[in-house]
Amino acid sequence: MAFRSRDILIKISDGLSPGTFTTIGGVRSKAITVNNETTDITTKDDAGWRKLLSDTGIRSISVSGGGVFKDDSAINALENLAYTGDVQEFQLIFPNGDGIQGTFLVPSFEQAGEHNDLQMYSITLEGTGVDPDAGITGGMTFIRDLVDPVDPAPEEPTPEFSVSASNFDGTNDYLTSSAFAAQPDHASGIMSMWINMNGGNSLTQRFWYTGSGFGELRRGTDNALHLTLLDNTATTVLRIFSTGTIIDTDGWVHALMSWNCVGGSLAAHMYFDDVDVLSTTTLIAGVSDWSRDPHTIGATDTGGSKLDACLSELYFNMDEYLDFSIAANRLKFRDALGAPVDLGADGSTPTGTAPAIYLPNPFGTFQTNAGSGGDFTVVGALAACATTP
Secondary structure, eight states: OOOOGGGOEEEEEOSOSSOOEEEOTTEEEEEEEEEEOOOBOOOGGGTTOOOBOTTOSOEEEEEEEEEEOOOOHHHHHHHHHHHHOOEEEEEEEOTTSOEEEEEEEEEEEEEEOOTTSOOEEEEEEEEOOOBTTTTBOOSEEEESSOOOSSOSSOOOOOOOOOOOOEEEESSSOEEEEOOOTTOOOBSEEEEEEEEEESOOOOOOEEEEEEGGGSEEEEEOTTSOEEEEEEOTTSOEEEEEEESSOOOOTTSOEEEEEEEEOSTTOOEEEEEETTEEOEEEEEEOSOOBOOOOSOEEESSOTTSOSOOEEEEEEEEEESSOOOOTTSHHHHTTTBOTTSOBOOOOTTSOTTTSSOOSEEEOSOTTTTTSOOSSSOOOEEESOOEEOSOOO
């Protein structure tokens, strides 16, 4: 029977006795090498055949691996061991239940990535004996039918995160809310949403809009995505748009953007499906006026420029900034395979704080805001989309 390499697990202990072992995340490649030094005792009496003395050389185990960098406790522990030079217990678990448990040193931990690609890491582990300073018993134990201290049952693959999508018909449907009148002004923000446009017409359509147009996210007649924010004097603080189209006849597009209008730290980002598509026209130090009710999703405040598209996982954080030029930050909203990730019940997973607007629900309750702001009211009647991201 053949085994999948992805089922080989590398686990790190928490350093306690007995230890609890945690799987190192994001690993795509692994190599485990057992080395035995040889002692040659060949003489002229051996008829030209090499003779080796058993159980005399130094045995060692080396492990190398690499994959997508994830900000989790196991990878952080690896990085810390590389800095300190301390040893720690690890488990190497194979799909048939066999395993190796022992102490390892982390002589190499590397992070690397291109500006338009994922942040990757690579590690090297070297098996070691007793470290008198660490108080850890060294050596290696080979185990058959390993029962994992953390997961006594066979480890199941993590179920794929599933999402719902709601259809705005471009004629009747949109959402409106007057729950944001007391919303403070902010200089930073993050938006994330999955979009599937229903047609390729050139009409301007609104994804989000505030009263009197002090903020809007729209598809322009150029089929690009435009974001404009004004302060309370109607001065434009931010105007950015995409160099790429959001009309994708093949289906879903993930739109991700962030901005920081703090003086001395001005920055803006816009990505479609993890590709940088930003074109900036205005970016100045200042705060945006979010208190202009009503806030509408899928139309203007008067019901104009209605959206003809499916939406899913609409996330709008009006008070925080993430640098999306860093791939690890983009992975908080879209995984390495291009699928949605779980943002948490209230959308707080990416930053630790719930956004003002987070609409993750299916069409029947899409208007219910899981974020920190108020709920929306449906105008018209949303429907379920035929597909989801």
